[in-house]
Amino acid sequence: MATVAAVIASTHHPFYYRASTSTGEDRPPFADEWVAKITAFRETLTRANPDVLVLVGSDHFHQLWLDNMPQFLVGKAPFYDANWYNEEREFGLPRMFFKGQEDLSAHILRDGLDAGFDLAFSNELRIDHSVTCPMITLRPQADLPIVPVYTNIFAPPLPQPKRYVQLGQTIRELVESWPSDQRVAVIGTGHLSLELGGPRQFGPHGPDPEFDRKAVEWIANGDIEKALGEVSLDSLWLPGNATHGFLDFMLMMGVAGVGEKADYADTLDLFHTMEAYFTWYPNGSGERP
Amino acid sequence: MSKYLLNKFLYTVDRDPELVERYRSEPSETVRWWEAERANAILNVQDEECSTWLKFDDVEREALAAHDFPKLFELGAHPFLTLTLFIAMFERDHAEPLGFQLEYARRLSHFTMPYPDIST
Numbered sequence: 001m002a003t004v005a006a007v008i009a010s011t012h013h014p015f016y017y018r019a020s021t022s023t024g025e026d027r028p029p030f031a032d033e034w035v036a037k038i039t040a041f042r043e044t045l046t047r048a049n050p051d052v053l054v055l056v057g058s059d060h061f062h063q064l065w066l067d068n069m070p071q072f073l074v075g076k077a078p079f080y081d082a083n084w085y086n087e088e089r090e091f092g093l094p095r096m097f098f099k100g101q102e103d104l105s106a107h108i109l110r111d112g113l114d115a116g117f118d119l120a121f122s123n124e125l126r127i128d129h130s131v132t133c134p135m136i137t138l139r140p141q142a143d144l145p146i147v148p149v150y151t152n153i154f155a156p157p158l159p160q161p162k163r164y165v166q167l168g169q170t171i172r173e174l175v176e177s178w179p180s181d182q183r184v185a186v187i188g189t190g191h192l193s194l195e196l197g198g199p200r201q202f203g204p205h206g207p208d209p210e211f212d213r214k215a216v217e218w219i220a221n222g223d224i225e226k227a228l229g230e231v232s233l234d235s236l237w238l239p240g241n242a243t244h245g246f247l248d249f250m251l252m253m254g255v256a257g258v259g260e261k262a263d264y265a266d267t268l269d270l271f272h273t274m275e276a277y278f279t280w281y282p283n284g285s286g287e288r289p
Numbered sequence: 290m291s292k293y294l295l296n297k298f299l300y301t302v303d304r305d306p307e308l309v310e311r312y313r314s315e316p317s318e319t320v321r322w323w324e325a326e327r328a329n330a331i332l333n334v335q336d337e338e339c340s341t342w343l344k345f346d347d348v349e350r351e352a353l354a355a356h357d358f359p360k361l362f363e364l365g366a367h368p369f370l371t372l373t374l375f376i377a378m379f380e381r382d383h384a385e386p387l388g389f390q391l392e393y394a395r396r397l398s399h400f401t402m403p404y405p406d407i408s409t
Contacts, residue, residue, distance in 0.1 A: 061300055061370060066293055066409055067332060086303055089377055154369070156408040197368025198404060199397040202390045241368055241404055271387075 002104075004175055005183035006048035007280040009219060009252035010041070012057065012133035012189035013273065014091040030270060037268050037277065038137045044264045044279035045138045048185055052101045053139065054108075054175060056149045056168075056188030056248060057130025063122075064150065070120030071159050072167060074112070075127070075148035076105035082127045082135075096132050101145035104184070108147060108174045115170050125150075134189050151251065153190065153244045161231050164247045165224055168254025172282075186255050190248030192216070192274045193239035200240060202272040208239035212274040215246060216267055219278055222260035224253050249276075256280040292365045293409045294343050298323055298353060299361075299370035303377065313378040317354040324350065359396050365405045 016038065019031045062084050064070065082096040105121075112119045127148050135142050149171065152158055168188075175184045192215050193208035200207040218227040227250055236243045256262070257280075264279035302308040302323070312319040329340040345353070352360035356378075361371050372393065380389045 061367070062304075065300065065332060066296060084304070085306065086373060086377065089306075090373065155367070197362070197370075197372035197393075199394050199400050201372070201394045202387050203394075237404065238402060 002052075002175055002178040002180045003183050004172060004186060004255075004282045005050045006045055006185040006187075007172075007252065007256045007282060008045060008134070008138065008185060008187040009249050009256075009276075009278045010134055010137070010187070010189050011191055011273065011275045011277075012130050013270070013275060014087065014093065014129045014133060016133065017094070017136050018092040030268075034268060034270070034275075037266055037275070041264070041266060041277040041279070042138050042140075045185060045187070048281065049183055050144060050185035051182040052104060052147070052184045053135075053144050054104070054147045054149060054171065054184060054186045055131045055134065056151065056171075056186070056251060057127070057134075058153045058190075058245065058248060059150050060128055060130065060154065062128045063126055064152075066155060069152060069155050070150070071152045072117060073120040073122055073125075073150040074105055074109050075100065075125040075146075075150075076102055076109060076121050077123050077125055078102055080125055080127050080146065080148065082132045084126065084128055087129050091129065093129055093132065096135065096142060098127075098135070098142060099145040101147050104175075104178055104180070104182075105147045107178050108149075108171065111174050111177065112170060115174070117167060117170055130189055134187050138187065149188075151248055153247050156233075158233055158244060158247070160233065161247055161250055162228055164251040165228065165254035168251040169257075170254075171251075172255045172257070186252075188248050188252040188255070190252075191242060191245030192249075192276055194242040194245060194273055195240035196242040198241045204271055205269060206240070206272065206274040208243075209274070211239035211243070212267075212276075215249065216265070216274075216276055219249055219253060219276070220262045220265040222253060222256055222258060222262070224250070224258050227253065252278075257282070291343065291345070291349070292367075292407065294328060294345060295349055295353070295361065295364060295366040296370055296409065297328070297343075299366060299374050301327060303370065303374040309374065309377050312374075316356055320345075320350060320353045358393065359399075362397055362400065363405055365407050367407050368404075
């Protein structure tokens with residue numbers, strides 16, 4: 001059976017690509033520290049020697065729209081084009097292209113349906129920065145086949161937080177039951193407190209540093225019970241109107257497992273948001289045996 | 290009131306570079322044209338099989354025609370869609386980084402929690 005080589009949870013900041021590649025007067029003062037943090041974070045994936053990446057993210061009203069909105073969707077395609085005109089326009093993101101791991105997609109869909117998740121699927125999916133940002137930060141050579149998994153954190157009504165955790169637990173079981181000798185890294189991105197299009201946006205820090213402090217502690221300690229006890233669909237509006245992206249962190253806590261402390265945890269306090277980076281090595285070591 | 294239709298306008302304009310420029314320079318004309326020609330188009334569906342019932346009310350139409358993003362926030366338009374499109378149209382008019390985004394926040398500063406419901 002396949003091995004879960006690493007579980008990685010991260011924020012996805014669309015400005016990283018531009019900040020890290022800009023030079024001279026265009027280079028923001030925080031870029032060097034940010035690049036150093038990302039370089040260290042990248043090493044946590046590299047040392048796990050993955051063969052395949054399962055990438056959990058959320059479409060930002062690109063291909064998925066309100067006339068036909070899935071809650072959880074698995075890409076099943078041989079290839080994926082990536083990034084959209086408005087992401088090039090606003091963030092300077094490049095067009096990207098990935099190979100798909102279609103047999104793992106098929107396995108996740110079949111056995112996921114049988115495990116009680118009525119997963120939607122797509123055979124032609126153009127993916128967006130929730131998936132390409134971690135590829136840029138963690139695997140910029142983009143040389144590994146992927147399975148994209150999209151969650152709805154964006155368009156109410158949303159599933160309850162516990163469903164994100166359960167889906168993460170199920171993804172872990174599904175990867176571990178995939179009849180393959182491949183090493184799979186499961187990578188998911190979300191947000192801590194975040195406000196977009198509201199009065200608290202683009203402040204000097206994230207809109208709710210106290211929420212961020214608690215959230216980082218829950219994730220780093222694998223404290224799913226505490227997170228589920230304090231977070232509800234209603235409460236997530238309070239730290240910032242885009243904070244439902246934290247549900248993807250909760251999903252990744254489900255992948256990592258109850259009470260599993262992260263082997264690597266780091267944060268960076270940026271203007272308007274707290275960046276956060278976590279890696280777990282489920283089998284005790286990131287090294288290929 | 291149709292939050293869905295407001296969102297559909299913002300979504301379909303934002304993804305089309307020509308429409309972004311047209312909405313920036315001729316907002317009333319663009320809203321009028323879009324409501325007449327595009328409001329009932331179902332994405333992925335032939336024009337002959339479009340919807341027949343979607344239209345703005347006067348408040349919505351005026352908010353869009355006036356580029357009144359605080360009003361769109363009040364009406365429950367999805368804040369991510371509004372922000373993305375308005376950055377595309379107006380960030381260029383501000384010299385300093387994030388100048389438009391900070392003005393945007395300031396113009397919404399009279400809103401307190403809970404914000405208007407964005408459910409559709």
